[in-house]
Amino acid sequence: MAAHDHQEHHGTDLAEAAERALVKAGEQWTPMRAQVFAALSGFRKPASAYDIAEAVSKSQDRRVAANSVYRILDLFVGANLARRVESANAYVANAHPDCLHDCIFLVCDACGVTTHIDDDAITRRVRAAARGAGFQPVRPVIEVRGTCAACAGAS
Structure with a gap:
């Protein structure tokens, strides 16, 4: 990654x-x-x-x-x-306001805590796929809904 x-x-x-x-x-x-x-x-x-x-x-x-x-x-x-x-x-x-890039958010459906991760390879591919479809991406929004480790361990 x-x-x-x-x-x-x-x-x-x-x-x-x-x-x-x-x-x-x-x-x-x-x-x-x-x-x-x-x-x-x-x-x-x-x-x-x-x-x-x-x-x-x-x-x-x-x-x-x-x-x-x-x-x-x-x-x-x-x-x-x-x-x-x-x-x-x-x-x-944004914990790093001096650095501009696309973000990926992991959103826990149980507790609401949202974790921000960076993966430039993924976001570059999303932008490239959009351009390949004739679309000019401005700001990709990538959010993954699920359960965080703390909540998964509690169930």
Whole structure:
């Protein structure tokens, strides 16, 4: 399996990498964007805009509208700071925002935890197959639904 080599960031290092990537994309790292990113990266599994709005609202002691969070999440996805898990209509922080590539998500139907793996050989083949069918791929979405090792061992 051809794995994609990159540095994964965690904690404050992840927030700093996200800030650098957003500024490099020509955008500002505002306090609200920082709070949305902090909330997103604090979730153990994919979070909806409503989940994130609630977390930010609690941290600010004021209501933050989900539509504001959606706009920020769209910006984050465009700048590679976050990825959208299509089947869950939710988002995960990108642990390596300084590296642009296609992702493969493994989504556990039992607990909802989503694992991100990289395999450039697979995603290149998906893109090539799309082009072979006369289709111009923009962003392949590969999600595998199933049961994670922890949940499989619990049953």
